Amino acid sequence: MLQDKKIIIGISGSIAAYKAATLTRLLVKSGAEVKIVMTTSASEFITPLTLSTLSKNPVLSKFSKNDAGEWNNHVDLGLWADAMIIAPASANTIAKMAKGHCDNLLLATYLSAKCPVFLAPAMDLDMYKHPAVQENLSRLKTFGHEVIEAQHGELASGLVGTGRMEEPENIVEVLANFFSKDKPLAGKRALVTAGPTYEAIDPVRFIGNHSSGKMGYAIAEKLQQAGAEVTLVSGPTNQPIPHPDIHLVPVKSAEEMHDACTKVYSETDITVLAAAVADYRPAQQADQKIKKSSDNLSIELVKTHDIAQALGKLKKNGQFTVGFALETQNELSNAQEKLTRKNFDLIVLNSLQDKGAGFGHDTNKISIIDRQNKVTDFELKDKKSVAQDIVNTIIECIK
Structure with missing residues (x-):
């Protein structure tokens, strides 16, 4: 289902960035061609060398390729892809996506993408539950993007709750289901x-x-x-x-x-x-609020x-x-x-x-x-x- 599909993996700054290595390996193993765009902060969690080795493509993180000023064409990259998956998607990147901000190559590629977009949030539980984050995720869903919801488990903070990035195996399954022409319940x-x-x-x-x-x-x-x-x-x-x-x-x-x-x-x-x-329901619904007038x-x-x-x-x-x-x-x-x-x-x-x-x-x-x-x-x-x-x-x- 993913054979010859062109997939962009966008990686933002999160401890969950280590999972991007497994995600890349699984997608390549499934026959997909993978290109990776990462934010500068993401490279503090996982090295571009690791990801370029696994993807068999250069990893992009800056607008310019070299000191001569040759540029990475984010427009062509966005048009190249059959799907873009941002995993992990940090609270900061989610907010910028929701508002259309563009201050790095990952966001420029996202705004240029004509393909379906998926994102897998990763952050601490209180950040994930915060109304601002949930509002941004809801806004991204209205764009037609698919949010692969964070999961429950132990977090980098040591707390246990919802905020873990979905496992790479399940992300690959979501992408495979999306591209499946023979969806088992189609027409139902x-x-x-x-x-x-x-x-x-x-x-x-x-x-x-x-x-x-x-x-x-x-x-x-x-x-x-x-x-x-x-x-x-x-x-x-x-x-x-x-x-x-x-x-x-x-x-x-x-x-x-x-x-x-x-x-x-x-x-x-x-x-x-x-x-x-x-x-059961009350046999009668009072028209006005019932006042506390007796002990029973x-x-x-x-x-x-x-x-x-x-x-x-x-x-x-x-x-x-x-x-x-x-x-x-x-x-x-x-x-x-x-x-x-x-x-x-x-x-x-x-x-x-x-x-x-x-x-x-x-x-x-x-x-x-x-x-x-x-x-x-x-x-x-x-x-x-x-x-x-x-x-x-x-x-x-x-x-």
Whole structure:
């Protein structure tokens, strides 16, 4: 898939620059022609000699080639490439890309590039979470660039959190999927639900849960990368849209999510129900904020729409549905019963007994159960990798 592809690797100043050596080697091994542009600060972390040896091309870092003033033509370089991947992308380089600043050869090449652009951020966890960085990443996504999100793990600071550059093997997989003419889910329509639902008590308060939406958003991204046309129905989250081609339908309540799903379900080939939908809602919603007037307050609850069961009844031949089960006891038997009752083809089991799994984590540990009660267990992984495991299983089942 990468044979004879022309790839620019842009390297900015980050300790993660050492990973660029492996990335270069893997791309060259895959048959790609690689040229490297690096910032001056990047050369403090990895030498141009190492990268030129691996890429079999000179490494560029300055506008002029020599003292005579002969220049490196960044315009030609930008037009030459089939893709540009900036890895690692530091907070500084990301900010300059988002604002169109141009004070080095890497940025000049980026601004001249006509090809698809990918970037793999790398920085400390608080920098990565900072609203300014997230705003810049969101802006770059609106340009059509693909952000290969930073991963959870130990950082150079000694802290543990999200900020590690994605591993080179996974970056190569993203590029290979992009260039694949035979995307396995091309022509398929996918529906993904994600996040929590909020069931209003009054205009101020609600019943909800701790779902972050990370798992559902990662699945939507991996389905899109595999070629599917994706509709993402999401409860309230702070997650950025993974790709501009994903159609986001924001909702709040279980009823709104039910209506949004049933509206598109008849035209959907693959459905993944990853949202944490509230089972109950208040029977009555107060028009005004409820005042604290007594020591006790009772709220009558009634069942919400069971979205999975409703879609299971509408399911036609050829439609493929994946459900989730988050359990705290009798995990396997409860998941198997749910798979049958709700007419799923697969069910993804999470246990809150597993450390690092469940709500709020950047990692997850799952088991996937099929209609024949075959159970496939997976190790604890970051949620992007878990999403890839789920999508790979869907593709295998459909084939």
